[in-house]
Amino acid sequence: MVLALVLILLAVGSVIFHLFSVWQETPLASNWGMIDDTIAMTMAITGFVFVAIVFFMGYCVIRYRHKEGRRASFEPENKKLEWWLMAITTLGICALLAPGLIVYNNFVHVPDDASEFEAVGQQWLWTFRLAGKDGKMGTVDVRHMNIDNPFGINPDDPNGQDDLLIHSNHMHLLLDQPVKALLRSKDVLHNFYVPQFRVKMDLVPGLVSYLWFTPTVIGSYEILCSEYCGVGHYNMRGRVTVDTAADYQQWLATLPTFAETLTQSSSDGLTEQGKKLATSQGCLACHSVDGGKSLGPGWKSLYGKTETLVDGSTIEVDDDYLKQSIVLPKAAIVDGYPDVMVAYPLSDEQLDALLAYIKSLADDENPAIETVPPVTSPPAAATGSPAEQGKVLSQNQGCLACHSVDGSKSIGPGWKGLYGKTEQLIDGSSVVVDDNYLKQSILIPNAALVHGYPDVMAPYPLNNKQLEALVAYIKSLSTDSEKE
């Protein structure tokens, strides 16, 4: 008896919960109202079936519960009834399936006037790419991916030269313009999901998947990763802003082309190229150019010097030794320096440039690091104090996926109160977190890992200005905490 009441109450309660629940779909911001309609219809049909069957069950329990002298009727089957029930069920199923398939058919077929953009996922951030004036995106391959070419665009493909790159997780879309998102992953599975747009699709390394939608409401929406992609999965955030035509064009104008990001290194003289390479590859995190001691041998007056190696032998620093030390650092380590450099698979041209730069430091009149002109920066935070710029940067580069700013524990060390702290490294040594350490950790994360954290950070190819901004932001988080 109690059970019958509870059954009926659960059914009624479920309906009431549904009608008055505050947790409903987020407000729709795309053309996929049809999907919402299909959900509503499915809800109506299944809700009716649920309530009907549970009520019938409740009725049976009340009406036919055991009483003294009661006996069940012997009724093993009723073929006719069963066939009727199956027929009705089949009809109901068709009523659900047919509209569902029609909507899905729309989803599979992208309209002809859809423009394309590419979303690239990696652990744990998003970047984006748009075709340039030619309307075609260049081909990509994992083999082309390196710190200068994070998108892996084929440098020899003419279609790729004018591709517009968005080196941040903040994408803009044009209002009422159907878009086809081409989805590509550099490492593991991810999933492009904006709740307000309804549709989602996995990013699969090795292939390009797609989905399409038309943004219909101006606004800024969160992009989520919806396929488990490792410990930072829950923080793989992005943002998409739906713009008016004017705002969109303005944003478009700020984007660098692929060619621009490449040419800056080849247009200069060999020494200049080497200097830039040293910055962009993060060499300067460990090698000083002003004669100061650092994690690796300083480059000033290095060329031509005779160094003692860890095995006791001596060697003259010449072209061959330098090249070998870049490509295969562990082969011959200079005595007194830790074995922390990762191999840099540079091309021959790059090696020559870098060597030219190191050679140029052998004589004294060469400039120190400050005078290295900043590499064209991704269009992030052109205004504001360095700390504010750093804050924006940390959001759109995905830093906050792993680093908290409120002191809570996360995948990487939290930034609050980090600057100036003494941290213990995995090799047991300790280090004071200063500008140099922070910069090094961004450029070569695995060189000096703090104890207790996994080695899951990818090197981030930031330029000097960006590094300064980020460090300023991290510093500000330490001073803020004292003020509070």
Added chain:
Amino acid sequence: MNVSAPQHHPNFDEGWDDPAIAARRKKTALQVMLAVITALFFLFTIAFLIRAQYPDYESLAAPWQPLANPWLLWVNSGILLLASLSFHWAVVSARSENINATRDGLYLAGFFTVMFLISQLWLWQQLIALGYYVNSNPANSFFYLFTGLHGLHLLAGLFLWLKTLREARGGLPLSLLQSSVALCATYWHFLFVVWLLLFSLIVGDQATFRAIAAFCGF
């Protein structure tokens, strides 16, 4: 599900341990087991057909590859066929109540099976010596996976074989020996057919696989 109902057996109760009934159960179990192994190799085949369509697949039997002339695979197939035929001979002999011939058949079958396994291992060695490692190409990976797995099934079969051989030497009543030998023989014939399938996958070319896949709709 076509099963002879037990109620037709007059002495069923006493027959719980009846060797004839036990033999029938073993036969059913073997049939089920063969279904499981079929599912296993079927799924490997599907996985192979999908993976073999990717551009990096380079068949070991391509003209410039070591198995371009797969004579050794043919020889091995022949050896395995001889093992299968030996089992068939053992079955026929057991049926005609010739216990000595049965035993000889079993010995021959075991000998050819071990020969086959050794020859397969030798092939592995040759490929490894040529630098064809398991991870150098998906074709190699599948080759080692397939041959290894097939070999393991034969090794497991050799345990059955050993048991049957002991029965044949230990004077098991002929009716029981007949069923044991027949079960072994079925297993070997089955593995021979599986081997032919794997063989064709190893030496087949990508275009064929594409055609099969397209035909099956994936």
Added chain:
Amino acid sequence: MAYAEDAERETLHHPKSFWTKYVWSQDHKVIAIQYSLTAIFAGLVALVLSALMRMQIGFPGALEFIDQNAYYQFMTMHGMIMVIYLLTALFLGGFGNYLIPLMCGARDMVFPFLNMLSYWFYLLSVIILMSSFFVPGGPTGAGWTLYPPQSISAGTPGTEWGIVLMMISLAVFIVAATMGGLNYVTTVLQARTHGMSLFRLPLTVWGIFIATVLALLAFPALFVSAIMLLFDKLLGTSFFMPAMVSMGQTLDYNGGSPILFQHLFWFFGHPEVYIVALPAFGLVSDLISTHARKPIFGYKMMVWAIVAIGVLSFVVWAHHMYVSGMNPYFGFFFATTTLVIAVPTALKVYNWVLTLFRGDIHLTVPMLFALAFILTFLNGGLTGLFLGNVAVDLPLSDTYFVVAHFHMVMGVAPILVVFGSIYHWYPKITGRMLNDTIGRLHFWITFIGTYTIYFPMHYLGFLGMPRRYYAYEDYDFIPQSAHDLNSFITVVALIVGVSQLLFLFNLFYSYFKGKPAGGNPWKATSLEWLTPQTPPAHGNWGEKLPVVHRWAYDYSVPGVAEDYVPQTVPESEAPIHDKGI
């Protein structure tokens, strides 16, 4: 000589020492209990893991030691243990082992030695799995689906040892399940007693039998994917691993297909759902019929529905992959097959409810669980119609809606059947009744609690909250109320979790203090209630095997004084309704 030994092995030699009787036992009943206790132990571990996960979701940061790594490791182990090592093992190895020979009228499984091996392999697989908690790096945190490249590349906990142990454990489990499965199938096909035709078998046997067939044919898919993934991990092959740049490093892999793994995994994974569901269908049919004192409605249709579901379950797998990036045209086919499978499933629900209609419903504890199962399963089945319909799946997949759906349909529903069945068969297993008061308390907390946990969770899914998130801080679209709801769900989950101690206590307490049950406390008709001893002795039937004259559902037969007619009663004493079966 050799023959004598082998023949000995096949016969029922009665064990003498404690060790051969209770540890290295070849008696299907002892093996069933070993399987069940091991599975329940594994389930308790998984239950604790789920409580820890819920703590992090409901009260983020409240427990210091649950960091991201731990959370994802708990999530993975919870899922895998519950699906494979608890539910599959309990239904097939536990209930299957205990009930198949008794319900078929056999003395034991046909291969007792293999049966024993099956249990020890199962135990070994559990030990291997649990040992991964103690290796460097801990257990794998790849999610129970183990999708590559994630499962073996950087950024996932447990890529050192955990994932390897997981796959080895799965392979061992599959060997165990195959050895057990050979036994169950052969026993059902070849060792039924006099007069026990296939269509006189109780639905329990049908459910477990078809589930075993599914297991035998589906587990190879998991085996194949586990082996190939192991190759990728240990030997550097590229079956599933594509060319990729992980954490700034270009890996040596090239050209593999992650989606191929997903196809193989779900070719196992979907039948797996029915490997768990079909035995539950069978068991619950018998509970309902027995406690409503009425023949199960539409027996033959119920059998054919089980068979149809079993067959169809092999052609619906890709409905787990609508948003996986596979060829989108597959969506049309799999949406259709998935919704077609709803028809035989719905028929089963109708027939359960129609069995109640005009019945004589005894609201015993097993019956309470059975009725709660119908409601829960109905709810979970209907939400399956959302997810199976590909267009509706686009927004809902990978959200909390999915979590709520599969917990309802293959978590709570089968577990309710497990409880109901244990309350129902415990008297036969031990000779004593479980305590009724504790049983009812346990029922109410479990039933109302689980519904309260999972029903609101669907709405977090409508909202768009993705699953497998360690934390949900600072997402604009998630209102504070959703966090509050999560805290509420966690509180209820903890209560339900703790209340399971009632059940454990009852199992233990009633073993010593329970009311003596007698041979047939529920006045049921099927053979297991007709054994000469309770608990049944080794060999089950004493001198003579029972002879079966009728089906297992002769309840309230007109013209018979008692409201049940056991299967062994000949026609001369009570009319037989359908001579065709």
